[in-house]
Amino acid sequence: MKWRRWNYVLHRDIGFLCIGLTLLYAISGVAVNHISQWNPSYRVERVETNIGPVLGNPSDAETVRTILARLNEQGKLESSYRPDRHSLQLFVEGRSIMIDLTSGHVVHDRAIPRPGLREMNFLHLNHPKKAWTWLADLYAVALAFLAISGLFMIRRKTLRRGLVLTGVGILLPLLFLIVYL
Amino acid sequence: MRIFLMTILLVAMLSPATTFAKDFGQGLTLTEETAISSIIDNPEAYVGKKVKVSGLVIDVCSTRGCWVYLAGDRDFEKIRIKVTDGEIVSPMEARGKKATVEGVVESMELTREDVIKRRKHHAEETGTSFDPATVTSGETVLRIRGLGAEISGL
Numbered sequence: 437m438k439w440r441r442w443n444y445v446l447h448r449d450i451g452f453l454c455i456g457l458t459l460l461y462a463i464s465g466v467a468v469n470h471i472s473q474w475n476p477s478y479r480v481e482r483v484e485t486n487i488g489p490v491l492g493n494p495s496d497a498e499t500v501r502t503i504l505a506r507l508n509e510q511g512k513l514e515s516s517y518r519p520d521r522h523s524l525q526l527f528v529e530g531r532s533i534m535i536d537l538t539s540g541h542v543v544h545d546r547a548i549p550r551p552g553l554r555e556m557n558f559l560h561l562n563h564p565k566k567a568w569t570w571l572a573d574l575y576a577v578a579l580a581f582l583a584i585s586g587l588f589m590i591r592r593k594t595l596r597r598g599l600v601l602t603g604v605g606i607l608l609p610l611l612f613l614i615v616y617l
Numbered sequence: 618m619r620i621f622l623m624t625i626l627l628v629a630m631l632s633p634a635t636t637f638a639k640d641f642g643q644g645l646t647l648t649e650e651t652a653i654s655s656i657i658d659n660p661e662a663y664v665g666k667k668v669k670v671s672g673l674v675i676d677v678c679s680t681r682g683c684w685v686y687l688a689g690d691r692d693f694e695k696i697r698i699k700v701t702d703g704e705i706v707s708p709m710e711a712r713g714k715k716a717t718v719e720g721v722v723e724s725m726e727l728t729r730e731d732v733i734k735r736r737k738h739h740a741e742e743t744g745t746s747f748d749p750a751t752v753t754s755g756e757t758v759l760r761i762r763g764l765g766a767e768i769s770g771l
Contacts (some may be wrong), residue, residue: 475680478709513771514713517675518692525675527713532676547679547709561706565640 441589447585450578457575464560477554478547487489488540494524503535507542542565642705645669645719656722660759663722670761671695671717674707674768682706683698685763687716694758697724700763702759707766714770720761728755
């Protein structure tokens with residue numbers, strides 16, 4: 437098989453392999469790019485309520501049970517923290533419940549994962565590390581191969597257009613570097 | 618060949634993400650643990666030094682996951698763990714879980730304006746209200762520049 441044929445076959449097959457990862461990195465890339473405007477992985481839901489003043493020792497299990505009962509909270513209590521003398525923070529199944537013991541004001545925070553996006557960002561930001569790092573490196577090498585092998589697939593009749601567009605693609609980041617760096 | 622590679626890719630993508638989710642950043646290297654109360658009581662002895670601390674994660678930056686607060690070993694105490702944006706992103710599920718963190722202790726002298734700016738930013742991140750009039754002076758802020766962490770129960 438001639439090298440051009442090999443180039444075509446490898447470009448095509450590696451291209452197929454990269455479709456899933458490219459979509460993952462593209463979608464997550466847009467989401468993460470705008471991290472200053474939103475949390476790309478979670479939506480935080482906040483509910484405020486009042487259960488009335490809480491009497492008794494907040495470190496006491498009975499007092500905590502009373503608070504949870506007033507909140508009609510059915511979830512399992514995981515841990516608690518005393519931010520100050522007048523407050524108690526309870527953690528129930530990943531949720532945070534902050535109680536002002538004097539006024540009874542309660543702020544209930546729940547972080548709801550954005551389905552799909554959280555998982556994509558998890559991979560994009562290389563949280564898994566370990567084997568995923570290698571896979572992501574392989575993907576980067578594959579992308580570099582696709583870019584270079586693509587250059588050798590330009591046909592004579594589209595050579596000029598191919599070179600111009602390739603040049604634009606290289607110049608664009610350079611232009612931004614000149615402006616912003 | 619292609620089917621084989623596709624299978625590996627799919628398995629890697631569909632593996633339960635949480636099985637890897639415990640370690641963050643550079644991981645843990647120190648053997649000795651320092652109590653958060655020791656750092657708060659005697660910051661001069663720790664500033665610039667690498668320490669390993671552990672405690673309950675009581676709050677996480679809800680936008681970038683770029684900081685967490687660890688509860689101290691005494692009531693009413695906590696310490697902020699700041700990580701470089703993007704290097705470590707703390708998940709919000711970490712709230713209420715026990716974390717062991719390694720990092721360098723930092724102390725920062727803030728002016729009143731700095732304090733207002735930081736608290737305003739914090740209020741925006743946490744969706745809480747903040748009145749600048751409550752800040753009357755500058756302050757010294759103690760924090761740990763987080764390098765690695767392990768969060769159990771994720």
